[in-house]
Amino acid sequence: MSLSRVLVGVKRVVDYAVKIRVKPDGSGVDKTNVKMSMNPFCEIAVEESVRLKERGLAQEVVAMTIGPSQNMDTIRTALAMGADRGIHVVCDQDLEPLAVSKVFQAVVQKETPQAVILGKQAIDDDCNQTGQMLAGLLDWPQGTFLSKLEVENDALKVTREVDGGLETLNLSIPAVLTCDLRLNEPRYASLPNIMKAKRKPVESIPVADLGVDIKSHLDVLRIEETPKRQGGGKVESVAELVDKLKNEAGVI
Amino acid sequence: MSESVRPAATEWSDDEVMLRDMVKRFAAKEVAPLVSKMDKEGKMDGSMLKQLFEAGFMGVEVEDKYGGGEMSFTQTCIVVEELSKVDASVSLVVDIHNTLNNRVVERWGTDSQKSKWLSQMATTSLSSFCLSEASSGSDAFALKTTAKQQGDHYVLNGSKMWISNAAEADVFILFATVDESLRHKGITAFILDAKQPGVHVGKKEDKLGIRASSTCEVRFDDVKVAKDAVLGSPGEGYRIAIQALNEGRIGAEAGMFLSMRDSQLLCSSFFSFSDQASDSLCLHGEQFGKPISEFQGLQFQVAEVCAELEAAKVLVYNAARLKDSGAPFVKEAAIAKLISSKTSEKVASKCVEWMGGVGFTTDYAVEKYFRDSKIGQIYEGTTNIHLQTIWKLIEKEYA
Numbered sequence: 001m002s003l004s005r006v007l008v009g010v011k012r013v014v015d016y017a018v019k020i021r022v023k024p025d026g027s028g029v030d031k032t033n034v035k036m037s038m039n040p041f042c043e044i045a046v047e048e049s050v051r052l053k054e055r056g057l058a059q060e061v062v063a064m065t066i067g068p069s070q071n072m073d074t075i076r077t078a079l080a081m082g083a084d085r086g087i088h089v090v091c092d093q094d095l096e097p098l099a100v101s102k103v104f105q106a107v108v109q110k111e112t113p114q115a116v117i118l119g120k121q122a123i124d125d126d127c128n129q130t131g132q133m134l135a136g137l138l139d140w141p142q143g144t145f146l147s148k149l150e151v152e153n154d155a156l157k158v159t160r161e162v163d164g165g166l167e168t169l170n171l172s173i174p175a176v177l178t179c180d181l182r183l184n185e186p187r188y189a190s191l192p193n194i195m196k197a198k199r200k201p202v203e204s205i206p207v208a209d210l211g212v213d214i215k216s217h218l219d220v221l222r223i224e225e226t227p228k229r230q231g232g233g234k235v236e237s238v239a240e241l242v243d244k245l246k247n248e249a250g251v252i
Numbered sequence: 253m254s255e256s257v258r259p260a261a262t263e264w265s266d267d268e269v270m271l272r273d274m275v276k277r278f279a280a281k282e283v284a285p286l287v288s289k290m291d292k293e294g295k296m297d298g299s300m301l302k303q304l305f306e307a308g309f310m311g312v313e314v315e316d317k318y319g320g321g322e323m324s325f326t327q328t329c330i331v332v333e334e335l336s337k338v339d340a341s342v343s344l345v346v347d348i349h350n351t352l353n354n355r356v357v358e359r360w361g362t363d364s365q366k367s368k369w370l371s372q373m374a375t376t377s378l379s380s381f382c383l384s385e386a387s388s389g390s391d392a393f394a395l396k397t398t399a400k401q402q403g404d405h406y407v408l409n410g411s412k413m414w415i416s417n418a419a420e421a422d423v424f425i426l427f428a429t430v431d432e433s434l435r436h437k438g439i440t441a442f443i444l445d446a447k448q449p450g451v452h453v454g455k456k457e458d459k460l461g462i463r464a465s466s467t468c469e470v471r472f473d474d475v476k477v478a479k480d481a482v483l484g485s486p487g488e489g490y491r492i493a494i495q496a497l498n499e500g501r502i503g504a505e506a507g508m509f510l511s512m513r514d515s516q517l518l519c520s521s522f523f524s525f526s527d528q529a530s531d532s533l534c535l536h537g538e539q540f541g542k543p544i545s546e547f548q549g550l551q552f553q554v555a556e557v558c559a560e561l562e563a564a565k566v567l568v569y570n571a572a573r574l575k576d577s578g579a580p581f582v583k584e585a586a587i588a589k590l591i592s593s594k595t596s597e598k599v600a601s602k603c604v605e606w607m608g609g610v611g612f613t614t615d616y617a618v619e620k621y622f623r624d625s626k627i628g629q630i631y632e633g634t635t636n637i638h639l640q641t642i643w644k645l646i647e648k649e650y651a
């Protein structure tokens with residue numbers, strides 16, 4: 001079997017290597033002049049989709065992003081990695097996971113993919129909700145935290161990383177999948193592919209055209225910097241350690 | 253943006269940003285773990301070349317139909333710069349192959365030469381640029397390697413020195429004279445298979461820096477090549493080499509002037525003493541009861557070096573963009589090479605000093621940057637030769 005179309009989500013986030021700074025008024029993370037990149041888990045999702053296509057298990061890979069005009073870079077990256085075309089849902093406001101899921105739902109209804117592949121979470125807000133909510137909205141089976149994906153007969157055989165070890169599930173299609181870190185190692189887009197990506201089609205859709213309720217249901221009260229780590233100390237002996245744990249830290 | 257506002261040399265297009273990010277990642281993930289091993293063993297890692305080809309770094313500007321990226325010269329410089337921040341030997345492989353050899357074939361090759369050679373050079377086959385000889389370095393066109401025409405082929409004899417990447421190369425671009433009495437007008441460029449009978453690659457030089465990049469003597473003993481091995485026409489080799497080197501030196505500088513991180517990283521290596529790294533570094537990071545970064549004497553040195561690095565970077569990318577837009581660039585390129593190769597050495601030297609004793613040990617990268625940085629003032633024309641070039645152009649302007 002070959003999936004006729006895979007829809008893969010790509011989110012633009014503050015680059016993983018950037019030192020995050022919180023705005024002085026605590027209203028959010030300072031993103032001015034900060035390097036942005038594709039969410040690493042989304043890269044894994046793109047890689048997996050492209051591999052499906054390369055193995056003849058998918059016919060078309062469509063990358064989708066939601067965000068302002070700058071998100072075009074993120075789509076371009078996905079196209080350079082091997083996605084066939086892009087969908088850019090243009091939206092200038094930050095969306096919470098439920099709204100993101102609803103936007104995806106609307107695009108799924110339009111594009112009728114046989115699988116939606118997403119990262120398990122984005123490294124900015126670490127919500128880990130979109131895939132699950134989308135599966136719920138679509139009433140599709142879901143396989144989350146994948147470390148392995150196989151296509152067998154007319155089903156998807158997925159291996160999930162769960163607390164106790166690995167769980168294997170068979171999912172009927174269409175299905176929603178979310179990727180964990182060990183699923184694959186994303187490729188570098190080669191230079192010729194970076195150039196070819198420029199010629200691949202990208203459709204821009206204003207979010208309003210999808211007729212989706214993206215109203216926020218969450219209020220961010222305050223964003224705080226994590227407390228600075230205090231330097232540690234060295235001890236000479238076990239006795240000294242026990243003493244410090246008892247008398248200085250008061251934990252035993 | 254209004255028509256009259258033009259982007260600055262160091263303002264990057266979306267493509268350039270994407271390329272830079274990609275190369276940066278590649279360098280951090282694939283090159284960085286091998287740097288110290290390759291330097292110690294004096295050898296390019298076996299998998300490195302393959303990866304450079306797969307990533308498309310070996311045919312940056314080559315046309316799409318030959319398997320290249322069809323990007324700009326500035327983009328080649330970006331690739332070279334990002335690689336050189338991690339390892340100057342790896343960046344030199346990419347630099348020579350792209351800015352000298354690919355360009356020579358692209359510019360002077362016939363269609364059939366291009367489809368034969370360029371398509372392999374962009375995708376699988378490493379090349380070397382064989383110009384210098386034992387007694388013709390700065391005076392490169394006093395070369396003695398001969399090419400004697402015999403019927404429908406040429407027979408090559410002679411010996412080349414200092415040939416970078418010769419140990420690993422599959423293709424040689426060779427400069428030889430068809431008639432020594434014609435002096436530079438006899439010089440002819442050839443392209444040939446590096447593994448063919450009569451080609452002997454000598455032992456690798458044991459060098460101060462860029463140790464992972466092989467530098468070898470190459471001997472040609474009665475090497476027979478067909479007439480279609482000639483690039484351009486017989487006697488045109490001088491022009492071909494000059495033009496290639498005029499452009500190549502911009503690339504060499506994208507490589508050399510930053511053969512040690514960029515200014516930001518440099519400064520962070522300086523500032524990091526007080527807040528991270530190992531215990532021994534922390535010890536060195538504090539003197540006279542405060543972090544050394546609080547001494548104004550050091551702050552000013554860092555500021556000065558950052559300023560010089562920025563100047564070098566602007567010179568290099570300005571020259572590259574002049575080249576891309578078809579404007580004259582020879583003087584600007586020579587100035588870029590002159591200044592940035594000196595800056596490179598100074599910066600590396602300063603970094604060693606700022607780190608104190610540990611900077612002098614092989615445990616930290618700056619010692620290697622310092623050794624690597626010296627080559628910038630020697631290859632692709634020495635500092636003096638660049639001064640000579642600049643002077644000649646000034647002389648012409650005021651004549």
Ligand SMILES: Cc1cc2nc3c(=O)[nH]c(=O)nc-3n(C[C@H](O)[C@H](O)[C@H](O)COP(=O)(O)OP(=O)(O)OC[C@H]3O[C@@H](n4cnc5c(N)ncnc54)[C@H](O)[C@@H]3O)c2cc1C
Nearest residue numbers: 381382383384389390414415416467630631632633634636
């Ligand atoms: C690591 C390495 C890699 C190299 N890779 C290649 C390669 O791939 N292909 C290739 O063809 N060559 C290569 N070279 C050769 C390189 O280009 C030459 O070494 C360089 O051109 C200098 O020539 P030379 O060594 O003969 O020194 P010389 O020309 O003898 O220079 C010695 C000194 O004299 C000075 N000098 C010379 N002439 C003048 C003058 N007219 N006025 C004032 N001062 C002068 C020079 O500036 C220098 O300081 C490489 C060299 C090295 C070290």
